[in-house]
Structures are given as structure tokens and as C-alpha cells.
Amino acid sequence: MINSLGRKIPAFIEGIGRLEPFEGAYAKIRKGWMDEPTIPPPNKAYLPHQSKLCKSLEEAIMRSNPHDGMTISFHHHLRNGDVMLVQTLNILHNMGIRDITLASSSLLECHDPILPYLQDGTITRIFSSGIRSELGRAIAHGLMDIPVVIQSHGGRVRGIHTGKVQIDLAVIAASAADCEGNATGAHGKSAFGSIGYAVIDARYAKQVIVVTDNLVDYPCIPLSITQNFVDYVVEVDSIGDPSKIATGTTRITNSPMDLRIAKLAADVIEQSGCFKPGFSFQVGAGGASLAVAKYIRAKMKTKGIKGSFLLGGITSYCVDMLNDGLFETIFDVQSFDAAVSNSLFTNRRHIEVPAALYANPFNCGCITNKLDVVVLGALEIDVDFNVNVITGSEGYIRGASGGHSDTASGATLTVVVCPSFRGRIPIIKKRVHTVVTPGETVHVLVTERGICVSPACGDLAQNLKKAGLMVKDIHDLEKEVDLITGVPGPLEYTDKIVGLVEYRDGTIIDVIHQIKEKQFKLPV
């Protein structure tokens, strides 16, 4: 099958099932309903005063009916500080459990220790919004027989609703919890802020274990995860290291290049028509993306503009903007900075939201639908404005779909910020290696060498030109950068598909092929 972006998609993958090709960002949503039926959540009953406390994670897992072929889920709110995923899989491996489907909301460098389990058959399928580091390399080299499935944050919720991902066991790390399983990430020594991605897991998993290093008296508030979904509670010494949530990505960059791009992006936003009282805004953490917030903050102060809400991955910089009175509300699905937790806990205008409310396309309206402006990064972008945030220039899986396509789909103005080349690799391509976010949902590309506006955006290019901004045709900018860097030779792939990139509506927007290279070896 060929999807609407011209990408070849198989009709069926063993171990995954029948695939549906992407037909446009709004093709399925426009119908007003989801084609697939939703599955019911599990049917459970507990007797009064039945204890949920377990002495150890092993005991909780033993009581959760571990079995071959099970699906196990995790959230990634502790990002690189998470230890629960590896610990749980070590336990399951030691129990001899095999053929596990891993459904983590994302996988990061700290999860590299599970790599041997991909080789020995402990883990045979992966659903995740992102994969990085050694895992991404190994998978790109064809380590797994069944392709990994990359989902957006909103798409993950849809996948669970439809039963495409049926979770047998959800292990939910919480920085505070009580004996009944009411749990939160908002306080405690390992506070990590919002626990928004785990809410759907708690709702739909057949068994739910809450793991905490801070067992508090009943009731644990806020009720981010509620007891009516939790089977077992375990107290451990540590759920991880919150200082590693987002090392270095919550400070405004010092990189002159990132700052330059951010300033241009802020100028674009100012001139776009979206920068007005009551506007809503989302930026990513780190690099040029977060730096845009610095310039927007200054422009809001100068012009006396007050926004409506900040959305998404929330940094302490966002909290500062809320406290400055520049925005009315923060909707926080993920806190990119442990320092955000205190605001989440104490400020009633800082609201924790689950992933379904954040970005699931199949409901009566997620918050991304209300976004005016989102600023996103890119590993690559092509002349049709399609964006790759999952595979690197060498073909490895090294990024995350995350909320990229969700927010791009919803925002009135989607601004992609990236340098025109990194090292000596051009970022603007004729055709990206892997499409994650379709070009029809991207409006402006901002690089240090020029600003490109999607032809679908009407007068925006003219308006930006009138404002003195350096607007260029994306084809011209691509050629200009190629003259500096040269055009890299194409990557060589085999026919084997190692990854499926699901669009948020469940269709397949692209596939990732195994890269042809020397035999991959496990790191010593």
C-alpha cells in the first residue's frame, strides 16, 4: 500500500496485524467518530479493608499473574532518572517470563540495560512514543523480529482505548502514594510533577502496581492516580533520580545559534496574527524551542499581552511565566523539571492533565485542539514540511514522536525551529528519512538562514516579509544549505521493517527499515 505521503506501507505485519495507511491528518477525525470500537476497562472487585500493600516489587509482580506473552506498561515521567522499568523487567526475566510486550510511554538512555532482553526473547514487541541510545541503535540494526510501534502521546491513548495495546500489568512509579494506591508525582523526595501519561494505564491495565518511595498516610493528595484502579502498592527505597528528569534542557540555552533561531521564531509568532490577548502557547524543553519562550515573555511584557494557557511539557520557565501573570493557566501533562512539582502541588492554576485530555484525537476535544501556537523541534524537515523527529541522519532510532504530531495537528500556528544544518549534515531534505508529523500540519520553519512558510498558509509569508523577516522558499533554502554542506549520500536499508510510525489516528504514516551496516554488537 502507498499512503497519502507516498510512503510504502505493508498491509499486514506478523505480530502486529493489519495496517491502515495514513490518508491525511484529519481524514479519520473528520468523520466525528473512531472506526474501531473501544474495549471495556477491566472488571474487578475488592472486599472492604483488603490490603493492597506488598513487601516487595517481586511480591506484587507475583500476585499480578505474570505470564508469557504479557504486556507491561510504564510511564516515563522520571525520564533519565527512572529505575522502575529496568528493575521490573529484571524481575520478570528472572522469573523466566518471555515474549513480553513492552508498552512504555517512552524509552530513554537509562533503559539501555534491557537491551539483552530484546536479544534473548524476554521482550519481543515494543510500543513507545520514543526510543533512543543503544536501544534505538540495536533496533535499527534489526535486533527484533517484530517492528517496534512508535506512537504519539495522544495516539497511545487511542491505542489503549481500542485494545490495540492491551496492558496486562501497569507499573506506576509515584513520588507519593497511600496504602490504597492513591498516588501522585507532585510531592515527595522523588517528586517529578505531572503523572499524566500513566492515567490511561491505570484505567485500562488488568493489574496495576503503584510503586513509591514515599508511602504517606491515607489519603494521598492530589488524587492524580486513584485507588479504584490500583491493585497493589509497594514501598521501595527509591523510584529513581528526579534530578535526571531533564538534565540541561530546562535552562535557557547559551548557544548563540539557538538563541538566534528562537528570536526569529518569536518574531514570526509576533507577526503571525496569533500573538494577541488570550493566546495559548506550547514550547518544548531545551535548545531553541524553550528559548522562544524567553523572547515571547519579553514581547508579552512589552506589549502588555496576557495569554490564556501554557500546555504540554512544562518547565520551570513556564511556571515563571505563570507566576509573572503572563498566562492564566498551565495544563501540565509532563513536567520537564523537578522544580515544577511544587507549583503543580500548590498553585490551583497549574493543572495536571492526563494524556487523553492532552492529546487523544478521539474524544469530544483534547486540549491540543485549543492551541494557538506551538514551537517544535526537528531532526529533519523536507520541502513538503514533513518532519522527522525519530530517526537520525545515520538511520538510528534516536528520538521521540511524543506530542509532536498531536500539537502540530491542533495548533493554529505550528512553528518548527531547527538549525539549517548540524555538523555537516543538512536538516532540510527533499524527502525526510521518516515522517512523524505530516507537512499539512506544519506552517512555518525557522532556521538561522531563513524562514520558510508553507504554501498552504495564505498571506502569512507576505505578512512576514512586510515585517522585514527573511522569508525564503523552502526549496531555495534547501539548495542554499546543500551548497554549504554538500548532499549526503543516501542511507542504505534492507527490506526488513524494524519500526512502524503510527500517526495519532492509528494509521501508519511511515515505516523504519533496517539499516545496512556492519553487524551490530552489544556494548561490553
Add this chain to the structure above:
Amino acid sequence: MLYIPGNNPAMIQQGGVYGADSILLDLEDSVALNQKDAARILIRNMMRTIDFYDTEVCVRVNHLGTPFGLADLEEIVPLQPSAIRYPKTESAEEVGNLLEIIEKIEDKHGLPHHVMTIHAMIETAMGVQNVFEIASKFPRIDAITIGGQDLTADMNIIYTPDGAGIDFARKRIVMAAKASHIDIIDTVFPDVNDEEGLRKETEYARKIGFTGKAVINPRQIDIIHNVFTPTEEEVRKAYRIVKEFRANAAAGQGVFAIDGKMIDTPVVRRAEYILQLAHVEILPEGADEKPIT
């Protein structure tokens, strides 16, 4: 004006993207002695191939008293950058000698003598003493710059954030440049993390007459632009002054008043300068009255 070390290809290739009015590709102090020839070749090749967009390109060569100065000129002059910056200028005689060499090289390559200009850098006590002669004797000198670090070293004093040690030099150099009707560019502010310090020093430089400031990091550009760019209020006021002046002049009237304040020729000249900085033109009578955006 953004300083870029001449031996750093990554920085040179990005020189045009930061929004600086001009970049200074440096062959002098930022390049180690054993890399002078490599930097010279690098700058030559990059000036031929890299698009610096609207940014003016200047090159700081080594002093002719060093083993590198002449070779720098022979390589750079044929490329005709916007300007050659000459370090540690101490006398008009020295400038005359420099121009003679430059013009010989230009003649050899069939190049005109009036396109590329010269920036004389004042970085010694002797240069400060002779600055008016340096600034005024040769029309090809269109800017004077002060090098604060070298000047304090020459004076055997320590550079302090308040700039006290070089305050006299700053003002003397400004006066020489003003008397010669050429640009005057302030020295760099060395602490790239002290944004407030940079702002204060730049505001002071503008107040005493500098027309620009050198930077060593692109992060400093915005602050300098911010200080040197007239505010919207200043531009509106200047626009009104110039417009009313022209209307009054056409009616044969000289001095007039706006909001009770006397407007005479010096005030009008200052207003015209502000409009020039803001790239604002006076529209003819009856045209759209909203020229300032």
C-alpha cells in the same frame, strides 16, 4: 560588529546569520602565532564561498611591524572586504604607509582605491594622543575604533567594569571621530554572561557619542542593537520635528516651537539623525500618516 577568530571555520560560516551589522574576521590577536597562515588562507577561501547575506565583512590584519602584516594585506586586499581594520595605529604617517601598500596591491589587481575603507584601531597611549590626525588626514579612513584591552595593557592599568581607566581615551577618540565626520566604534565588553553590565556600558558609549560597539559573542548583538536603535517614541518625536521644520522652512520661518519647546537647527539635525538610524523617511504632505511601524 561581531569579532570572529579567523581560524574558526564553523564560526566564520555562520557569521552572516546572527544579525550583526558587520563581522570582523580576525587575523590578529585571536589567532595563535603558529596558525596565522592557516587563518589567512581560511578567511580567503571562506570570503570567496560563504554568503554573509547583508552583513558587512571586515578583516583585521596584523600590524605591519609583525612578520604577518604584509602577507595578510597581500591575501586580503584583493578580496576587497568592506574594510580593513588596522590594529595599534599610532600615527598618520603609519596610516599613510599602510595606504601606500594597499593601493599598490590594488593597482596590481586592477582594483579601485575607493571601495574598501580602513578602520584605524586605537589601542595605545600614543594612538590616543595622535587620534585626530589619524582620523582626519585620509578620507579612506571611515571609522575609528578603540581597543580597550590593549590600551589598558599599554597604560599599565587594570581594565575595570566602570571603564574609568580608558574614559579619557574614549572621549578623546570620540571627539576626533566627530570632528572628522567618521564613525566611532566602542571596544568589546568582555564578560559575555553579564548582560546588565553590557547594557550599561553600551548606554554609556551611546551617550558619549559612539556610533556602534564591537562584540565577541553573538549573544551580545541584541542588547547593542536595542541600545543604539531609537525607541518608537524617539522616532515619532523626531518625525514630527523634521516634518514641521520642513513645513516651516517652506513658509520661510526658522525657529519654531513644538509643545512649548524651541526647535532650532541643532534639534532638527539630531532628529534627522534619529530618523536616519531608524530608516524612516518623511512622507510628502497628504501621504499616509502612519510611516512608523
